[in-house]
Amino acid sequence: MITEIYCVSGISGEEDAHVFISSGENVRLSCNNALSGCKSTTWTYSNNHSETVALITLGIKKKDTERHERLSLESDCSLNIKNVTEEDYGFYICQQFVNDTQQGTDARVFLHVLHVSVSLSSSSSSSSSSSSSQTEISPGCSVTLSSQLYSDTGFSCDDWVSSEGLGLLWVNQAGVDLKTDSRYQILSSDQYHCSITLTTTLLNEDNNREWRCRLTQRNKLKTSVRYTVKYSAQASTTAVNPVHITHSQDPSTTNTYVSKDPGETEVSVTAGLLYRVIVIIVEIAVFAAPTVILLQIICARRAGEF
The missing domain is CATH 2.60.40.10 (Immunoglobulins)
Known part of the structure; x- marks a missing residue:
């Protein structure tokens, strides 16, 4: 959404437009002296910390400016600036040139950025x-x-x-x-x-x-x-509650540590995992032993038959 807020002020002694915008918003600067087609339109910019630079020359956007990607020209030759930053504040001038001769007067816009x-x-x-x-x-x-x-x-x-x-x-x-x-x-x-x-x-x-x-x-x-x-x-x-760190490997065994040292928690969890691994190995050994003995008996009987 393009936001435009402007007023005409006499602070400079001339009919200059003053546009107020907040950083991060989009703004449109009007060119009230534009000729049809915008092929004669030139926009320049300056502030008290920079020299005058051309942003638009005879309707064509300059590609060597830092704000190139954020600039565009409207069909009525107004200048759009997207995502305004505090560095965009300054003095903008819209001029019309035909065969290198300026037509009409300058359209002057002061951009103020909050x-x-x-x-x-x-x-x-x-x-x-x-x-x-x-x-x-x-x-x-x-x-x-x-x-x-x-x-x-x-x-x-x-x-x-x-x-x-x-x-x-x-x-x-x-x-x-x-x-x-x-x-x-x-x-x-x-x-x-x-x-x-x-x-x-x-x-x-x-x-x-x-x-x-x-x-x-x-x-x-x-x-x-x-x-x-x-x-x-x-x-x-x-900010509201003490820190609770919960580790759950088995729904029936849940250990809760309140504001413990991270190293202590890690050691406790590692010991629990090691205990589970040992239990699993023992269970496998218990169930596997009868099977191994049975296989040995079968093999011995078959060897005796031969």
Whole structure:
């Protein structure tokens, strides 16, 4: 599904389109000056960390770009970007050229990407993840969700907030602001970067809990990112009950070990298996002995007849 959220803003002094999207989604950037057939259409891209590169030249997609596989051109010459990443933010320009001469004016689009990065820590270890959807973790971990709006407008976050009314907010599944709960530590962005972080220590009941970072403009929702807490089955069991390891070779003999050392359990199981093997060998010997004796008697009688 292609998601398009855009507005026309005067922050740059021109009628530029501003598109807000969350990482992992698909987006369509409109080209409002396109000529029919798109054979004259050229799309270029740049941001404050890269030079201008051509993505589409005269209707043909460039193959030497990193995002080549994620780009496509619509019949109306709009640019589709699949599975948007935070690196896709920047300034896109759609132009029309006929016989090397530009026709009309530029169609300018600013793409703003909302992305959440995740960092985890515990008393025994720490790890980090850049996934904005789901990460397997366990109760007792401290989790920090950092949500940042990646933009290339040349303006600070303070300018965005004051002139465009942008806001970032962490809420729960019911849409309640998490700032109202002392369990969560919320830190807002500095004057230059539009970001907001949420930090909390996970509880058993947080399994499958969802938090959302919402981006609004003048109190109107533009886009949001969801983060779902997902405990592994082993982590959930360990957090609630003691560990029980059960080995069953015979339904009538079941040994249960509660929180034992793995080496001790392995030795016990090996001894049990050895005992079973010895029993089987003895049983075979007991049943086989009469048969062997009978065969020897038959052979002796036949030898006497000759």
